[in-house]
Amino acid sequence: MSAPRPRADLLVVGQGLAGTCLAWELERAGIPFEIVDAGHGPAASLAAAGIINPITGRRLVKSWRIDALRPAARAFYQELESVLGVPLWRDLRVRRQFADERERRVLAEKRAKGELAPFAGADLASGDGFWIEDAARVDLPGLLAAARARWLASGHLRSATSSSLATETERYDLVIDCRGLAGAREEAFSFVPWEFSKGEMLEIAVTGLAPDEIINGGHWILPVAEGLAWVGATHQPGVVQPSTTSEGRAALEASARTLLGGKEFAVTGHRAGVRVNLPDKHPAAGRHPLQARFGVINGLGAKGALHAPALARQWVNHVTEGVPFDAEVEVGRFFGRSAAQASSR
Numbered sequence: 204m205s206a207p208r209p210r211a212d213l214l215v216v217g218q219g220l221a222g223t224c225l226a227w228e229l230e231r232a233g234i235p236f237e238i239v240d241a242g243h244g245p246a247a248s249l250a251a252a253g254i255i256n257p258i259t260g261r262r263l264v265k266s267w268r269i270d271a272l273r274p275a276a277r278a279f280y281q282e283l284e285s286v287l288g289v290p291l292w293r294d295l296r297v298r299r300q301f302a303d304e305r306e307r308r309v310l311a312e313k314r315a316k317g318e319l320a321p322f323a324g325a326d327l328a329s330g331d332g333f334w335i336e337d338a339a340r341v342d343l344p345g346l347l348a349a350a351r352a353r354w355l356a357s358g359h360l361r362s363a364t365s366s367s368l369a370t371e372t373e374r375y376d377l378v379i380d381c382r383g384l385a386g387a388r389e390e391a392f393s394f395v396p397w398e399f400s401k402g403e404m405l406e407i408a409v410t411g412l413a414p415d416e417i418i419n420g421g422h423w424i425l426p427v428a429e430g431l432a433w434v435g436a437t438h439q440p441g442v443v444q445p446s447t448t449s450e451g452r453a454a455l456e457a458s459a460r461t462l463l464g465g466k467e468f469a470v471t472g473h474r475a476g477v478r479v480n481l482p483d484k485h486p487a488a489g490r491h492p493l494q495a496r497f498g499v500i501n502g503l504g505a506k507g508a509l510h511a512p513a514l515a516r517q518w519v520n521h522v523t524e525g526v527p528f529d530a531e532v533e534v535g536r537f538f539g540r541s542a543a544q545a546s547s548r
């Protein structure tokens with residue numbers, strides 16, 4: 204008979220991407236923990252493509268800290284692949300199509316200054332865009348399902364809805380809130396200027412796509428399996444209901460028609476989720492500035508796959524050695540600041 208698990212003083216609330224990465228770092232560090240999760244129903248992580256794209260947006264901006272974060276994320280997910288026995292990480296490149304002449308100029312200017320190195324690759328043969336190298340995709344639904352099964356079997360995970368952080372501290376010394384949208388409504392962290400953006404994505408049946416290429420021109424098309432791709436994602440700032448809409452579907456179908464150049468496809472799925480963002484575009488992690496038994500990882504925005512492993516590692520370094528959180532992600536950076544101050548960088 205195996206030895207009983209030591210009683211855990213630390214509770215992770217929510218097993219979306221943030222909670223999964225945190226719980227895995229705790230497990231590999233040998234720190235006793237438990238997780239409570241309500242069952243993934245509204246999890247943004249299930250609607251997320253899990254794309255890591257080094258150059259994003261109309262202004263072609265290199266993702267914050269991508270040079271250091273990408274290799275660390277790759278090692279993290281590849282280790283989890285072997286532990287969980289499921290494929291999670293896929294190296295990809297992005298076929299980035301210009302929306303207009305302005306984007307072509309922006310690329311030329313940034314390339315001349317070396318701002319996009321080493322990720323901006325060759326021009327497309329068609330001349331209407333360029334290759335983004337070293338992108339990747341993490342299978343987030345696959346990760347959540349496999350990790351849930353592991354921790355249910357080991358007794359680490361309780362399938363339940365947590366009523367509040369305060370109630371949980373009656374039993375645990377440290378409670379780390381990884382509830383995504385639900386966590387952003389938590390009273391204790393109401394000093395954080397959370398922002399929201401609903402996103403929708405489609406699953407389509409389509410053949411003949413290059414398996415290792417994301418097509419990106421405003422929206423994107425991600426091949427996920429033979430004959431299957433995802434099309435995403437819409438952005439609706441301020442919308443907090445994760446519901447699918449006919450308008451969202453129509454917009455994504457129109458983009459798919461353009462990006463696929465007339466190739467036939469059929470819609471086989473439609474999902475929605477809400478991204479939690481922060482005005483300075485960085486995520487949030489750390490202890491509550493006044494109630495040290497409350498902690499958080501949230502505000503992963505549209506880049507959770509890139510950021511979550513590093514934030515989880517910071518938590519473990521903090522718990523084991525008292526290492527302070529990086530000031531640029533520390534949740535306390537918003538404490539006592541007005542909304543206007545919070546958005547200035």
Ligand SMILES: Cc1cc2nc3c(=O)[nH]c(=O)nc-3n(C[C@H](O)[C@H](O)[C@H](O)COP(=O)(O)OP(=O)(O)OC[C@H]3O[C@@H](n4cnc5c(N)ncnc54)[C@H](O)[C@@H]3O)c2cc1C
Pocket residue numbers: 216217218219220221222239240241242243244245246247248249250251252253254255363364365366381382383384385386401402403404435436437475476477478500501502503504505506507508509
């Ligand atoms: C359409 C769309 C596309 C996206 N595409 C990408 C992408 O390509 N790349 C990328 O990196 N990011 C992408 N994102 C962003 C990504 O989804 C998020 O950054 C990330 O998944 C957030 O994870 P989370 O763990 O913070 O929250 P969630 O995934 O929402 O997880 C929260 C968890 O907490 C649980 N929970 C909630 N309340 C309770 C409670 N009271 N008790 C117990 N458990 C509770 C929920 O059940 C859930 O499992 C996308 C988002 C959307 C909406």
